[in-house]
Each structure stands twice: as structure tokens, then as C-alpha cells.
Amino acid sequence: xxxxxDIGLLKDAMPDWETLTIDALAKRILEDLPxxxxxxxxxxxCTAYHKCEEESDCEPIQFLRADDGAGMTLECxxxxxxxxxxxxxxxxxxxxxxxHEIGIQISANSVLLTDLPASITARDLEGTPVSDLIEMPVxxxxxxxxxxxxxxxxxxxxxxxxxxxxxxxxxxxxxxx
Amino acid sequence: xxYDIGLEHGNDDGVxxxxxxxxRAIMTELPVEHRESLVRSIDNAAYVxxxxxxADSSMQIxxxxxxxxxxxxxxxxxxxxxxxxxxxxMLLTGAITKDRMTARSRSVEINGIPSTLTGQLTEGRDxxxxxxxxxxxxxxxxxxxxxPMASMTGSTNGNRIEIMLSPSPHxxxxxxxxxxxxxS
Numbered sequence: 001x002x003x004x005x006d007i008g009l010l011k012d013a014m015p016d017w018e019t020l021t022i023d024a025l026a027k028r029i030l031e032d033l034p035x036x037x038x039x040x041x042x043x044x045x046c047t048a049y050h051k052c053e054e055e056s057d058c059e060p061i062q063f064l065r066a067d068d069g070a071g072m073t074l075e076c077x078x079x080x081x082x083x084x085x086x087x088x089x090x091x092x093x094x095x096x097x098x099x100h101e102i103g104i105q106i107s108a109n110s111v112l113l114t115d116l117p118a119s120i121t122a123r124d125l126e127g128t129p130v131s132d133l134i135e136m137p138v139x140x141x142x143x144x145x146x147x148x149x150x151x152x153x154x155x156x157x158x159x160x161x162x163x164x165x166x167x168x169x170x171x172x173x174x175x176x177x
Numbered sequence: 178x179x180y181d182i183g184l185e186h187g188n189d190d191g192v193x194x195x196x197x198x199x200x201r202a203i204m205t206e207l208p209v210e211h212r213e214s215l216v217r218s219i220d221n222a223a224y225v226x227x228x229x230x231x232a233d234s235s236m237q238i239x240x241x242x243x244x245x246x247x248x249x250x251x252x253x254x255x256x257x258x259x260x261x262x263x264x265x266x267m268l269l270t271g272a273i274t275k276d277r278m279t280a281r282s283r284s285v286e287i288n289g290i291p292s293t294l295t296g297q298l299t300e301g302r303d304x305x306x307x308x309x310x311x312x313x314x315x316x317x318x319x320x321x322x323x324x325p326m327a328s329m330t331g332s333t334n335g336n337r338i339e340i341m342l343s344p345s346p347h348x349x350x351x352x353x354x355x356x357x358x359x360x361s
């Protein structure tokens with residue numbers, strides 16, 4: 001009979017799921033996560049969240065990595081946020097996707113292109129859909145707001161998406177918790 | 178996708194981690210896709226144990242459950258140093274709960290069995306002949322104690338039996354990790 005596994009430290013209390021936020025890329029990564037890893041991931045979100053709450057000025061904490069063995073890695077991090085007055089607010093989960101074989105790193109609100117030929121870096125990209133450059137579901141309908149170029153690296157700042165509410169967006173996960 | 182779930186904290190002090198028989202059996206049966214997360218969790222727990230004043234603490238790092246109600250756990254704890262050593266070590270220890278039984282590497286507790294069965298608990302007998310649990314393979318009975326279990330009404334309700342098992346070696350966790358690396 002198959003076992004379901006829940007791997008991680010048991011000592012930490014549950015996060016405040018009501019105030020926890022998540023970005024669109026992390027949401028996508030977690031939605032695609034096979035069900036057998038859900039309990040382990042929740043357990044490690046608890047540990048990371050607890051550490052974020054416990055330590056002032058806590059560095060972002062990585063709690064998930066994945067590698068497809070063909071040049072793509074995924075990461076999920078949790079970090080403290082600050083409100084408008086600089087006070088610590090609720091922890092926030094963010095995703096990161098690295099297509100290192102082709103030199104593309106994607107975060108919720110930016111894309112870093114590395115080692116591009118000069119012909120591309122010179123193009124006027126501001127105001128154009130990022131999907132003109134990279135076709136990925138997570139980048140659909142996102143507009144390039146600004147472009148920063150250094151050497152052969154191009155940082156595309158995308159139209160900003162507001163953080164999502166964990167409680168509202170992660171329905172399947174809320175059922176598991 | 179190959180998933181590796183857990184925090185980045187490692188066993189930076191390089192504390193030697195040993196495994197008991199049941200922990201090894203649980204690790205051996207762990208599906209490949211969960212191995213990296215377990216190794217990371219062991220490292221996370223070793224980090225927490227060495228950072229805190231937790232010398233007497235045990236940290237549970239794995240829980241497993243199946244539809245038949247069997248549960249397994251792995252916990253990490255500081256171990257008393259060997260007589261001839263001052264080296265700090267930790268022990269990864271396993272436990273199984275199934276029906277009315279809780280089993281660890283050194284003992285098996287069974288609740289509510291009739292006293293007529295206790296005659297089978299002879300020294301040297303393979304525990305697998307008494308308890309159908311593959312994770313206890315190779316462990317032998319060295320003795321047992323029996324205590325009557327009181328029910329809510331005060332009458333006795335079978336016996337609680339603790340079966341002591343033959344000591345099995347505590348092996349370095351690296352033995353298993355090397356095996357995993359060879360097969361991955």
C-alpha cells in the first residue's frame with residue numbers, strides 16, 4: 001500500500017494563511033507541483049515562514065528547488081515584506097525560473113536575458129509584450145515597462161502584478177492544509 | 178522534474194549522523210523522488226539541533242501514512258558519545274505504528290493481546306514470526322514484559338506487551354546516501 005510522505009521539521013506552527021501572499025510565478029510553480037510533494041512543501045513553508053517571523057531583517061529563504069535535467073530549474077522563496085512606513089508586514093512567497101541553457105531568468109515582475117547578440121539588445125522593447133520575445137504561459141499579456149542593458153545582459157521590468165492572496169488563490173492547497 | 182524541498186541550512190558542523198535498523202529500513206523503502214527532500218530535512222534538523230540548546234531534544238523529520246493506517250516516522254536526536262570518544266553524534270531513529278503495535282529498533286509494544294500468545298515470545302525468535310512488518314527484518318527477541326491493560330470500567334482488557342529486541346548496529350548515514358547516489 002503506497003505511503004504518503006510529509007517530510008520536514010515538525011516544530012513550527014502554521015503560517016497565517018490569511019495574510020500570506022504569493023506572486024504569479026510561485027503560484028504557477030506550486031500549482032504544477034505533483035500532489036505527493038504537497039505535504040512536504042507545506043511543512044517547509046511553515047518552517048521558512050516561522051523563521052521569517054522570528055528573525056528581524058531575515059534574508060529571503062529558499063524552500064523549494066526543482067530541476068528538469070534539461071536546463072530548467074525552478075525555485076520558491078519566502079521573504080519578509082515591509083509596509084509603506086518601513087515596518088515589517090506579511091511574508092511573501094516568490095517564484096524564480098531559470099532556463100540556463102538559453103540564458104533566461106524569469107521572476108514575477110522581471111525577465112533577465114543573458115548573453116544576447118547586440119542586434120537584440122538594441123531593439124526598442126519598451127511597451128511591447130514580452131511574449132514577442134519569450135512564449136511562456138506565465139508571461140502572457142505582460143508588457144515590458146523598462147529595459148536596462150549591461151554588457152550582453154538585458155533586464156526587462158514587466159508591468160507589475162500585485163501580490164496575490166494565498167488564501168484566495170491556492171484553493172487546492174487550502175484543502176490539503 | 179526532480180524536486181528538492183526544504184531550507185538551505187546544512188549540517189555545517191559536520192556532526193556524524195548514524196542510523197538505527199528501522200530508520201535504515203524506512204530510508205531504503207523511501208521512493209526515489211522523496212530522497213533529496215529527506216536528505217535536506219535531515220540537514221535542516223541537524224542544523225537546528227546544533228544551533229539550539231536542544232541536547233535532550235528529538236526532531237521529527239518524516240511522517241508517512243498509508244490507507245491501511247500504518248504510520249512511520251523518522252526522528253533525529255543527539256546521541257550519548259561512545260565511552261572511548263568525545264565526538265558528538267546524532268542518531269536517526271525510526272518508528273512504525275500499525276494496528277495496536279508500535280515498533281522501534283530496540284523494542285516492540287503491542288496492546289491488547291491475550292496472555293495465551295505470550296508463550297510464543299521466546300528468546301532468539303525472529304520478531305517477524307510474531308509481527309508481520311518487513312521493516313523489522315532480521316531483529317530477534319531478547320525478552321519481554323507484560324502489563325495488564327485496564328479498561329475504562331476498571332476491568333483488565335488484554336495485555337500490553339513490550340518485546341525487547343536484539344541490538345542492531347548504528348551505521349553511518351553515509352552508507353545509505355552512497356547507495357542512493359550510485360542508483361540515482
